[in-house]
Amino acid sequence: xxxxxxxxxxxxxxxxxxxxxxxxxxxxxxxxxxxxxxxxxxxxxxxxxxxxxxxxxxxxxxxxxxxxxxxxxxxxxxxxxxxxxxxxxxxxxxxxxxxxxxxxxxxxxxxxxxxxxxxxxxxxxxxxxxxxxxxxxxxxxxxxxxxxxxxxxxxxxxxxxxxxxxxxxxxxxxxxxxxxxxxxxxxxxxxxxxxxxxxxxxxxxxxxxxxxxxxxxxxxxxxxxxxxxxxxxxxxxxxxxxxxxxxxxxxxxxxxxxxxxxxxxxxxxxxxxxxxxxxxxxxxxxxxxxxxxxxxxxxxxxxxxxxxxxxxxxxxxxxxxxxxxxxxxxxxxxxxxxxx
Amino acid sequence: xxxxxxxxxxxxxxxxxxxxxxxxxxxxxxxxxxxxxxxxxxxxxxxxxxxxxxxxxxxxxxxxxxxxxxxxxxxxxxxxxxxxxxxxxxxxxxxxxxxxxxxxxxxxxxxxxxxxxxxxxxxxxxxxxxxxxxxxxxxxxxxxxxxxxxxxxxxxxxxxxxxxxxxxxxxxxxxxxxxxxxxxxxxxxxxxxxxxxxxxxxxxxxxxxxxxxxxxxxxxxxxxxxxxxxxxxxxxxxxxxxxxxxxxxxxxxxxxxxxxxxxxxxxxxxxxxxxxxxxxxxxxxxxxxxxxxxxxxxxxxxxxxxxxxxxxxxxxxxxxxxxxxxxxxxxxx
Numbered sequence: 292x293x294x295x296x297x298x299x300x301x302x303x304x305x306x307x308x309x310x311x312x313x314x315x316x317x318x319x320x321x322x323x324x325x326x327x328x329x330x331x332x333x334x335x336x337x338x339x340x341x342x343x344x345x346x347x348x349x350x351x352x353x354x355x356x357x358x359x360x361x362x363x364x365x366x367x368x369x370x371x372x373x374x375x376x377x378x379x380x381x382x383x384x385x386x387x388x389x390x391x392x393x394x395x396x397x398x399x400x401x402x403x404x405x406x407x408x409x410x411x412x413x414x415x416x417x418x419x420x421x422x423x424x425x426x427x428x429x430x431x432x433x434x435x436x437x438x439x440x441x442x443x444x445x446x447x448x449x450x451x452x453x454x455x456x457x458x459x460x461x462x463x464x465x466x467x468x469x470x471x472x473x474x475x476x477x478x479x480x481x482x483x484x485x486x487x488x489x490x491x492x493x494x495x496x497x498x499x500x501x502x503x504x505x506x507x508x509x510x511x512x513x514x515x516x517x518x519x520x521x522x523x524x525x526x527x528x529x530x531x532x533x534x535x536x537x538x539x540x541x542x543x544x545x546x547x548x549x550x551x552x553x554x555x556x557x558x559x560x561x562x563x564x565x566x567x568x569x570x571x572x573x574x575x576x577x578x579x580x581x582x583x584x585x586x587x588x589x590x591x592x593x594x595x596x597x598x599x600x601x602x603x604x605x606x607x608x609x610x611x612x613x614x615x616x617x618x619x620x621x622x623x624x625x626x627x628x629x630x631x
Numbered sequence: 632x633x634x635x636x637x638x639x640x641x642x643x644x645x646x647x648x649x650x651x652x653x654x655x656x657x658x659x660x661x662x663x664x665x666x667x668x669x670x671x672x673x674x675x676x677x678x679x680x681x682x683x684x685x686x687x688x689x690x691x692x693x694x695x696x697x698x699x700x701x702x703x704x705x706x707x708x709x710x711x712x713x714x715x716x717x718x719x720x721x722x723x724x725x726x727x728x729x730x731x732x733x734x735x736x737x738x739x740x741x742x743x744x745x746x747x748x749x750x751x752x753x754x755x756x757x758x759x760x761x762x763x764x765x766x767x768x769x770x771x772x773x774x775x776x777x778x779x780x781x782x783x784x785x786x787x788x789x790x791x792x793x794x795x796x797x798x799x800x801x802x803x804x805x806x807x808x809x810x811x812x813x814x815x816x817x818x819x820x821x822x823x824x825x826x827x828x829x830x831x832x833x834x835x836x837x838x839x840x841x842x843x844x845x846x847x848x849x850x851x852x853x854x855x856x857x858x859x860x861x862x863x864x865x866x867x868x869x870x871x872x873x874x875x876x877x878x879x880x881x882x883x884x885x886x887x888x889x890x891x892x893x894x895x896x897x898x899x900x901x902x903x904x905x906x907x908x909x910x911x912x913x914x915x916x917x918x919x920x921x922x923x924x925x926x927x928x929x930x931x932x933x934x935x936x937x938x939x940x941x942x943x944x945x946x947x948x949x950x951x952x953x954x955x956x957x958x959x960x961x962x963x964x
Contacts (some may be wrong), residue, residue, distance in 0.1 A: 332820045333791060334838045431911070445912045446683065475682045476848050477909050480891040502820045506891040509900030528897040546825040547848040550877065550964075558825035558830075558854050564790045 293320040300356035313339040315520040326497040328507035331517035364617045379409040382457035386469040388449035392441040399437045424455040447478030468500045520578035526601035536603040635670035643701035663689040664866040676842040678856030686865040728802035732814040734794035738786040745782035771800040792823035811843040850892045860886045871950035879963045881952040886962045
């Protein structure tokens, strides 16, 4: 059984300009101990996807489909029921560590609150536990620093605090939304290493959300590439990095500036901008920016799949892949998606 | 030999902050930029790289006169900008322009793209005919890859990358000779970053601009710079020609920055990881380490590094470095 199984998830927002379709039928599954990366540009719906799962959508947002966590549908739960799951069984880290910590409270107050609520620990035990977690994420002098306020920490240290906080209740699933984007390259490397270590040490499953494929190369098992609210490609890390099939994925890979290769002067780009979610074009949503677009791309593209579970939504033929029955990628396909 | 258009000499910007109790005031000084010197030739691009807090943005602002330096000179075409009165300095801004980091926050949400781009023209050439202004605005939009029919749209109707194009068009509308880009792509998606970098490079070639490109990421800077200056806590650690720097950095900090760039390749990423290239965080800028300012985080430090401040000196290959051990260390990548 999967830890989290998402089936045909759709998210839309009612706005004065009309219905914005942020997520349009996503299926995926995460097993215990597995790390899934969800990759896409701003506006691809990757953040709204997990916000919907966590029940954190804005007032005008609506989610449909299923998000089965240990067999129970999170989308059907009341806020009160969700509170029992969030923070204890599913934890989340946000992009900007400064705005997600309360500037008026010390780190100690913010950390102990979590365990006192979920695990009913006393103040002293809670403090001990919190210090232990800060040590685990390698904050020096944790016993003293825990009494400081967030502004007394550097950006990287704040993100470590966020990670420590999310680990307090030993969650089964950690969702990290762009955990390194707001950080310096040097700190980015440190935090990615830390996440990589946690992944090895614990049996915690992780969902990493990012726009930068380089961040997830070393620390994920599988990758799901999103574009305009749809999955365009998914597979193992090796499938995506070495056997990328979808032109969008290949474009993303080519646009990462690399130091390990002799660079020609021109960086590869994906021309154009992400589509308007108010009025999605029919057919393949990437065709306006695709160098290989053909006439047939105005039809919904087929979903390819090979025996290892590498899937891609494109008219281009996938070597040793077969077309799945349902081109729109409706529910039912998620069950076989991940490798055991 | 060509004369440099810009010469920055021993530039320093200090900020002071008061702390302590009401009765025991203490004044602490933060040396944000501490003795930076470099030359910039016409049509050349200098990349300035460093972590947050290294003083790179402060340096950019001090060059443009948006902050007044405590020491040093900024010679623009031989004229010292730090000594100019307000009005002559304002006129100089026609030649010196800046593109800011956050493309959305730096545009006025209540002005249309056209107004934003045309505003510098109205400010500096109030007598210009409105038809001419519009023509020039449309021309700029085309040049930066926007559609001239988007002229009446508001910033929220554009994506982040397009907003940055508006910012670039605005900064180029006066035909400046120097453009300073302060982290122009770090708020953008990777796929869009590449578009903006290529755009800036093309524009620079077309217009013969001198360009200063500030970033925290060495991998981006590589695609646009001729020379790169690596900054750490307000000082210059290394100034080097691009190819030499990326092949064999001379300063341990340059190497650490390079090694921190994540590799988009799962097998290599797993191999390379594990090593920590840079210990801990930057020390407090209020009490910087004695001697070499980098020694507290340097894997190659020797006792001498804690005692003497290394001067920025010229090496055989013509590059500059501030490290006692530059000759003996082989930091090839």
